[in-house]
Amino acid sequence: MKLETEIKKPSHQSEPDYVTGKKDEIKSYGFECTDCGADINIDFQRQIKYNWTGNTDLISESERTELKKYYGIGLSEKSHDGGYPVFDKIVCKTCGEEYLTYCGVREFSNSAYSIHVQEIQKIK
Numbered sequence: 001m002k003l004e005t006e007i008k009k010p011s012h013q014s015e016p017d018y019v020t021g022k023k024d025e026i027k028s029y030g031f032e033c034t035d036c037g038a039d040i041n042i043d044f045q046r047q048i049k050y051n052w053t054g055n056t057d058l059i060s061e062s063e064r065t066e067l068k069k070y071y072g073i074g075l076s077e078k079s080h081d082g083g084y085p086v087f088d089k090i091v092c093k094t095c096g097e098e099y100l101t102y103c104g105v106r107e108f109s110n111s112a113y114s115i116h117v118q119e120i121q122k123i124k
């Protein structure tokens with residue numbers, strides 16, 4: 001996997017993109033494909049599902065290790081926002097371009113989560 005174009009950069013200071021139980025609770029984070037302009041979504045429930053492993057089934061263990069090093073995630077296993085990092089790959093359904101997503105998932109109460117979309121990068 002080769003990181004190419006950074007679409008969203010990691011931040012220490014931002015409001016969560018998702019919070020369990022929020023009145024206007026949204027189910028996904030949307031962005032546009034850089035090649036064809038199609039809408040692409042990061043499914044928040046998928047990020048929560050893989051909260052404890054740190055990567056989805058589309059990211060290998062070696063890629064996860066590489067990404068943790070790249071983003072400076074150390075022994076504490078914490079993302080930039082203080083949650084647990086979850087890495088995923090998303091493919092544009094229109095043109096097939098691939099994107100890496102890095103989200104910080106924090107369980108602030110029993111089965112209640114906040115999610116920060118930390119970074120989105122186009123990959124090859």
